[in-house]
Amino acid sequence: MDQLRRQFISYDWDSSGDVSKKELVQLIVDVFPDMAHDPEKRPLLLQIMKDADADNNGRLDFSEFLQLMRTVEDLGDLTQLQKERQVIDQTQFTSNEVSEFRSIFLEVTKGEARMSLQDFKEMMSPICPMGDRNSHAISAMWFEICDSTSKMFDFPDFLLMMRRLLDINFANMNQRLHRGPQHRKAW
Structure with a gap:
């Protein structure tokens, strides 16, 4: 107040x-x-x-x-709810996947509504090696998706990024995720 x-x-x-x-x-x-x-x-x-x-x-x-x-x-x-619904439809994640991704997002952001690029890279580093090539590629995708004024991801942006990374099998992450539960827990 x-x-x-x-x-x-x-x-x-x-x-x-x-x-x-x-x-x-x-x-x-x-x-x-x-x-x-x-x-x-x-x-x-x-x-x-x-x-x-x-x-x-x-x-x-x-x-x-x-x-x-x-x-x-x-x-x-x-507006945020409409954006989230639209992105869920667009990404075609199941409700369980959306729920899991929301848990990951909230854990990484410590309950905040936005995620930084650095936090995203740290989250991804156990799954995808964060050498210069991967780091630059993630940064480029990040800035294609994120709101240019805040340079931060909200949850719908996070879903878009995850869909893109999974679809292109970024740094063979799909295979790494299926090797065992230790990789999912890294998130």
């Missing part, structure tokens, strides 16, 4: 206790960067802002700001 209060204050440039006019424009650009500049998404943006402005005065007080931020979080969750 303190973080949200600080964020609200950072947009309340005139210390009026609400975010209005020019302050609101900056808030929208920061919170909805895709919608702010996309005319096709403008109706959704206007509806979100209308829903957040409970008293319809064109300004957001702190409680309205909280409502807006909750909507932002909900939209992010929905």
